[in-house]
Every structure is written in C-alpha cells, then in structure tokens.
Amino acid sequence: xxxxxxxxxxxxxLSLLTDLYQLTMAYGYWKSEMANREAIxxxxxxxxxxxxxxxxACGMGSLAEYLHSFTFDPSDLAYLETLExxxxxxxxxxxxxxxxDSSLLQCQVDAVPEGTVVFPHEPVIRVQxxxxxxxxxxTAILNIVNFQTLIASKAARVCEAANGEPVLEFGLRRAxxxxxxxxxxxxxxxxxxxxxxxxxxxxxxxIPVRGTHAHSWVMSFDSEISAxxxxxxxxxxxxxxxxxxxxxxxxxxxxxxxxxxxRERGAQMLGIRLDSGDLAYLSxxxxxxxxxxxxxxxxxFASNDLDEQIIESLKKxxxxxxxxxxxxxxxxxxxxxxxxxVYKVTAIExxxxxxxxxxxxxxxxxxxxxxxxxxxxxxx
Numbered sequence: 343x344x345x346x347x348x349x350x351x352x353x354x355x356l357s358l359l360t361d362l363y364q365l366t367m368a369y370g371y372w373k374s375e376m377a378n379r380e381a382i383x384x385x386x387x388x389x390x391x392x393x394x395x396x397x398x399a400c401g402m403g404s405l406a407e408y409l410h411s412f413t414f415d416p417s418d419l420a421y422l423e424t425l426e427x428x429x430x431x432x433x434x435x436x437x438x439x440x441x442x443d444s445s446l447l448q449c450q451v452d453a454v455p456e457g458t459v460v461f462p463h464e465p466v467i468r469v470q471x472x473x474x475x476x477x478x479x480x481t482a483i484l485n486i487v488n489f490q491t492l493i494a495s496k497a498a499r500v501c502e503a504a505n506g507e508p509v510l511e512f513g514l515r516r517a518x519x520x521x522x523x524x525x526x527x528x529x530x531x532x533x534x535x536x537x538x539x540x541x542x543x544x545x546x547x548x549i550p551v552r553g554t555h556a557h558s559w560v561m562s563f564d565s566e567i568s569a570x571x572x573x574x575x576x577x578x579x580x581x582x583x584x585x586x587x588x589x590x591x592x593x594x595x596x597x598x599x600x601x602x603x604x605r606e607r608g609a610q611m612l613g614i615r616l617d618s619g620d621l622a623y624l625s626x627x628x629x630x631x632x633x634x635x636x637x638x639x640x641x642x643f644a645s646n647d648l649d650e651q652i653i654e655s656l657k658k659x660x661x662x663x664x665x666x667x668x669x670x671x672x673x674x675x676x677x678x679x680x681x682x683x684v685y686k687v688t689a690i691e692x693x694x695x696x697x698x699x700x701x702x703x704x705x706x707x708x709x710x711x712x713x714x715x716x717x718x719x720x721x722x
Contacts, residue, residue, distance in 0.1 A: 355415040356408060358422075360481040365422070368474040369438050377441070380691035381473035384465040384715050385483055387683040388707050391495050391675070398498045399458045399466055400529045401490030408482055409451060414442045449475050454717060457494070457532050465715040466491070466683075473690065480685040488683040489522070490529035492675040496650075497533025500668050503650035505657070508536040509666045510552050512645060513673030514543075526673035535668075554582040554615060566593060570600040578609035582643060585614045585628070594628045598635045613641035613665065621646065622659035629662035641665050649676065686710040 371377040390397055414422075419442060425433040449471030460466055467483060469476045501509050511530035517523035527543035537550035544551035555573055563569035570583050581604060585593030594614060601611030614632075616624050625642050632640050644656070645667035653666060670676065688711065689696050698712035 357414045364478045371474040377474040378472045382689040383469045383476045385467035385685045391678045396459045398494040399454045399460045400494035400532045401487035402453045402456045412447045488681040492681040493526045493529035494533035497530040499650045501534035503653040511535045511538040512667040513669035514540045516670040517673040557587045560587040567596040582613040615643040617645045622661040625662045
C-alpha cells in the first residue's frame, strides 16, 4: 500500500456528508426568502426489522457529536463554489455561500434515549429550527441513526436468545468498512453485547475488548499442543484456546494438558473456543472432557456464523456453550441490511401560526403523521 504518512481519514468538517438535493433545497429556501422560517421534521421508521416485535433506538450519541461540530469550513465552501448546473454556470450564488459561512446551527433536537425500545411510525428524533437547517440535517440523521438502530436491534435479539449468557461482537473483519465496523461495535454494545473484538471501538467508546488467538497461531507451530503452550507462556492471563484447527476432540484434550500446566503455575485456563462443526455435539463432548479433568469452571465459547436463530437451535439441542461470539450476521444486520427510517416535515410556522404538513401516498405505509409529534408511553 502507498498511503500518505499521517494522513487523516476524514477532514474536520463533515457538513458535506449529505445528498446534493439537501443543499439545492437549502439554496431554494434562501432564494425564496424562506430560509429562516421555523419547521419541524421527524425521524421514524415504517416497519420493524427482522420481523420482530421491537427495535432499539441507537446512534443519538454519535449524532450529538456530529451536530456539535457542524459547520461549513473554507474547504467546504470552496468546493461548493466549483459546482455547476447543466448549463455550465455556477450552481450556487456566492451570496448563498456567504450565508452558509456566517450561519450557526440553531436547531433544537429532541430524541428518545439510546437503548429505548421503539416502534414503527412514532418519532424517534424531532428537529425544530430554520427550515433550511432542519432540512439539511436529514441525510446525516438517517445515515447515523438508521444503521445503529438496526444493529442495536439485532444485538438485542441475539442477547435475548443467549438468555443472559455473554455475547461478544466479533464482526469487524466482515463489517461494511471502517465506519460500519465502528458504528456496529458501538450499536452492538448499546443493544446488550458484553464486549467487542474491535480494539479501536474499545478505545473510542469504552467498550470492553475480548479476544484470543486464530487458527493461524496453531498452524504456525509444529503441533497444536506446542501452540497452546506458547500462547499460555505469552499470555497466561488470557487463555482461551481455539481447539478446532485439526481435530476438535483432540484439541480439547490438548487444551486440558496445557490447562494443568497453567494451574500448576497459579494461572487458569479460562475457556476453549469452538468455531466449526456440529457445535451442539462438540460442546457436549467438550464439557464432558473438561469436567472429567477437573475443569468445570472452564467456559465453552462458540463462534462460527451465529445469529439468534442458530443460538436458539443450539440451546434446544442441549449445547453446553456458555459464551457466544457473533460476527457477520450481527454487524451487517442480516438478513435485513437496512432500517427503513424516514425523515419528514410535519409542521411549518408562518406568521406565528404552526401549519401541519402531511405526505399522502397510495401506499398507506408511506403516509406521514402531521403535527408537532411526541412519544407518550403508558405502562400497566
């Protein structure tokens, strides 16, 4: 790779993290002398993800950071000045760019707390402020909150299936880029995961980080037991052995042998990890071997393309797994891939009076709810 040394991944300003039509509408409001008219926009979603009964709101912390730093810096304005219409003329007047340069974000943003259970067609976020500003925030709000809400909801479902046993998010290698990996780790933690393999997410968000070794570690040595011994020598306080590189049952026996050596040194074999094969059968056999060898406290940890359905199935089969590593299907929101969140104007102020706005559609699900919306919960 030929990467520039010390180059930042992103510029300081993210105000252009938006769709062009947000800026063309803002320009149109400015040209029509409507830019400072108060408006209310609401974020909601139309259908529940994963055919479930609830979603878990997430992304508000990330959104707050975005809003607190929102500004158009000189490089943003210089870029906008280069944009042209189809006639080759400047797309935005310089007066509009001066307007952007001198404007401070004046929107009031109300949102349900992160981790709140939410349902379709109710406002998750409400934005009130000058119409051009409330409009221009749409894309970033949907980008940040839709994805994190999807992943937090998936994590909650997985954790519910695990029935109180720890679930670790292991999806960084399969996540949708750097942003997707970090956002997914954050959202999975909000949704109930006990930790992540993502070390940068641990640093940025204070999430506990967990991990052991890969098959490549075992394959780097002449034998599986020598690999376990070397790992135990290097990290006696982090010994969870991956036992399925060659033969899982033999791998469990090798882990027991090294576990005895650890115990003699005053350390502990924390667990073994199963990453392939018939996880129900192998976990039952592994538990039998561990218990017979005096390692009743050693945890059996499982990974291998897990999700809530597979975890439920393994439990029904009597699997003795006590901790779960869930990766690809968690961080990608499998099988849905996206939350159908929308952001609609619900009211506009004119001459001191609020006028409600509704979007009509031949599809009933796409009809918006007008007014200054609020969520009210009744508990029995």
